Amino acid sequence: xxxxxxxxxxxxxxxxxxxxxxxxxxxxxxxxxxxxxxxxxxxxxxxxxxxxxxxxxxxxxxxxxxxxxxxxxxxxxxxxxxxxxxxxxxxxxxxxxxxxxxxxxxxxxxxxxxxxxxxxxxxxxxxxxxxxxxxxxxxxxxxxxxxxxxxxxxxxxxxxxxxxxxxxxxxxxxxxxxxxxxxxxxxxxxxxxxxxxxxxxxxxxxxxxxxxxxxxxxxxxxxxxxxxxxxxxxxxxxxxxxxxxxxxxxxxxxxxxxxxxxxxxxxxxxxxxxxxxxxxxxxxxxxxxxxxxxxxxxx
Amino acid sequence: xxxxxxxxxxxxxxxxxxxxxxxxxxxxxxxxxxxxxxxxxxxxxxxxxxxxxxxxxxxxxxxxxxxxxxxxxxxxxxxxxxxxxxxxxxxxxxxxxxxxxxxxxxxxxxxxxxxxxxxxxxxxxxxxxxxxxxxxxxxxxxxxxxxxxxxxxxxxxxxxxxxxxxxxxxxxxxxxxxxxxxxxxxxxxxxxxxxxxxxxxxxxxxxxxxxxxxxxxxxxxxxxxx
Ligand SMILES: Nc1ncnc2c1ncn2[C@@H]1O[C@H](COP(=O)(O)OP(=O)(O)OP(=O)(O)O)[C@@H](O)[C@H]1O
Ligand SMILES: [Mg+2]
Numbered sequence: 231x232x233x234x235x236x237x238x239x240x241x242x243x244x245x246x247x248x249x250x251x252x253x254x255x256x257x258x259x260x261x262x263x264x265x266x267x268x269x270x271x272x273x274x275x276x277x278x279x280x281x282x283x284x285x286x287x288x289x290x291x292x293x294x295x296x297x298x299x300x301x302x303x304x305x306x307x308x309x310x311x312x313x314x315x316x317x318x319x320x321x322x323x324x325x326x327x328x329x330x331x332x333x334x335x336x337x338x339x340x341x342x343x344x345x346x347x348x349x350x351x352x353x354x355x356x357x358x359x360x361x362x363x364x365x366x367x368x369x370x371x372x373x374x375x376x377x378x379x380x381x382x383x384x385x386x387x388x389x390x391x392x393x394x395x396x397x398x399x400x401x402x403x404x405x406x407x408x409x410x411x412x413x414x415x416x417x418x419x420x421x422x423x424x425x426x427x428x429x430x431x432x433x434x435x436x437x438x439x440x441x442x443x444x445x446x447x448x449x450x451x452x453x454x455x456x457x458x459x460x461x462x463x464x465x466x467x468x469x470x471x472x473x474x475x476x477x478x479x480x481x482x483x484x485x486x487x488x489x490x491x492x493x494x495x496x497x498x499x500x501x502x503x504x505x506x507x508x509x510x511x512x513x514x515x516x517x518x519x520x521x522x523x524x525x526x527x528x529x
Numbered sequence: 530x531x532x533x534x535x536x537x538x539x540x541x542x543x544x545x546x547x548x549x550x551x552x553x554x555x556x557x558x559x560x561x562x563x564x565x566x567x568x569x570x571x572x573x574x575x576x577x578x579x580x581x582x583x584x585x586x587x588x589x590x591x592x593x594x595x596x597x598x599x600x601x602x603x604x605x606x607x608x609x610x611x612x613x614x615x616x617x618x619x620x621x622x623x624x625x626x627x628x629x630x631x632x633x634x635x636x637x638x639x640x641x642x643x644x645x646x647x648x649x650x651x652x653x654x655x656x657x658x659x660x661x662x663x664x665x666x667x668x669x670x671x672x673x674x675x676x677x678x679x680x681x682x683x684x685x686x687x688x689x690x691x692x693x694x695x696x697x698x699x700x701x702x703x704x705x706x707x708x709x710x711x712x713x714x715x716x717x718x719x720x721x722x723x724x725x726x727x728x729x730x731x732x733x734x735x736x737x738x739x740x741x742x743x744x745x746x747x748x749x750x751x752x753x754x755x
Contacts (some may be wrong), residue, residue: 232637234639234640235637431620432631435618435620435632435679436635438578438612439607439611439635439636439683440604440605440606440607440608440683441604441636442601442636443601443604445636445637446635
């Protein structure tokens with residue numbers, strides 16, 4: 231394909247879009263809708279993943295060391311705990327450190343009052359244990375409890391149900407993406423098909439005077455690609471608006487303010503989102519465009 | 530040059546359109562194809578342009594061996610052939626000039642070549658003064674001239690006209706055939722399918738007669754038999 235043919239193809243492709251303006255509008259709308267549905271799902275999944283990661287970090291098993299053990303014995307327990315499968319780390323925290331940490335979490339105004347009469351002697355040494363696989367944490371906690379001289383406290387902040395829910399959302403969003411991709415593609419294919427129908431006589435002449443198949447194909451592929459690109463770009467900006475609107479809504483909602491720092495900001499993923507939307511739009515368009523004209527290529 | 534060696538064509542529905550055709554058309558010849566409706570004339574045309582494949586036999590068209598022709602080579606073959614149809618097949622929303630230029634444009638010719646060559650062709654067919662008209666503003670004879678200009682513009686070795694005068698009155702028909710003869714005199718091979726006895730007889734050119742999918746006569750300075 232040389233330069234002057236390229237200009238010709240672009241011109242013809244654009245012509246094809248405007249000849250059936252309404253159909254083109256419909257195709258672009260469908261692409262926009264599909265991209266936004268998929269995009270919204272992905273944004274939800276991304277945010278859920280971030281939240282789960284954060285909660286996972288906080289999800290720890292506490293193993294209190296029995297007061298009957300002296301400090302050396304208490305420190306020695308680490309080898310036994312670390313040997314338990316699925317234990318990622320076991321950090322020893324003395325009773326003094328534990329008290330300090332606890333104090334730090336209390337509101338300043340009430341701290342002294344709440345700590346009155348409490349000394350580190352009231353607390354026990356403990357191990358703070360993190361697991362590799364959170365979904366097996368309960369099992370791991372039970373195994374640690376078997377070790378002599380420790381008492382385990384584990385209250386899971388994330389149940390197995392939450393974790394499997396996360397997987398379900400992820401799988402649903404993949405399936406949805408594939409379905410919507412195919413829907414958009416056929417939408418473009420149909421729009422381009424109308425254009426090929428209008429121009430069947432031209433195509434007939436092109437074939438009989440010896441135009442190559444690729445020459446005949448290009449304007450339609452470009453038509454599809456342009457529709458897809460426009461759809462991708464529009465979807466990006468609409469998605470941006472929707473996302474920020476939804477974030478604001480949630481933050482102003484009583485009880486959800488604490489999500490403030492946790493939500494992914496659109497700005498941080500805008501470039502990636504734009505590239506994906508435009509890339510997907512382009513691919514959908516090219517595939518849709520090529521799909522339609524395949525049958526014209528025989529004879 | 531067009532060579533058929535024992536060529537048969539049976540369509541998918543079982544119709545035996547051609548049965549063992551042997552034919553040789555030399556470069557520079559003018560040949561009429563005549564014969565009753567359904568005798569296979571248009572099938573020969575479609576075989577030459579590779580719109581249909583032969584069921585049997587060997588074919589050579591302008592140096593292309595059609596039995597070995599790959600799909601991707603078809604455009605190259607077709608650039609050596611100019612086809613003229615009974616119904617003109619002009620594009621309605623293009624001017625006369627654009628219709629002819631279109632044939633060059635779509636095989637990748639540049640605009641400099643196009644603007645040089647299209648006027649020459651329109652002049653040859655006597656339509657230079659109507660280059661900005663649309664097909665609907667022209668008579669049938671004029672539309673057929675445009676389609677002849679389009680067939681010629683890429684400088685083919687052979688022009689094939691399938692009943693080019695089928696939609697025209699006798700006077701226009703004579704003019705179109707005269708134009709084809711002029712083109713032949715300029716060196717292009719011409720194959721014309723026709724039912725016009727008077728014209729065939731007055732031209733004194735080679736006449737190949739078809740009937741029932743066979744060639745029933747091939748007369749060098751022939752006239753319309755049957
Ligand atoms: N695409 C096709 N499929 C099936 N049969 C066909 C096809 N095209 C032509 N035929 C048949 O093949 C035979 C030869 O047809 P062809 O068009 O070659 O005849 P022709 O000599 O050009 O006739 P006419 O003078 O009416 O144009 C006819 O019986 C016709 O019905
Ligand atoms: Mg015919």
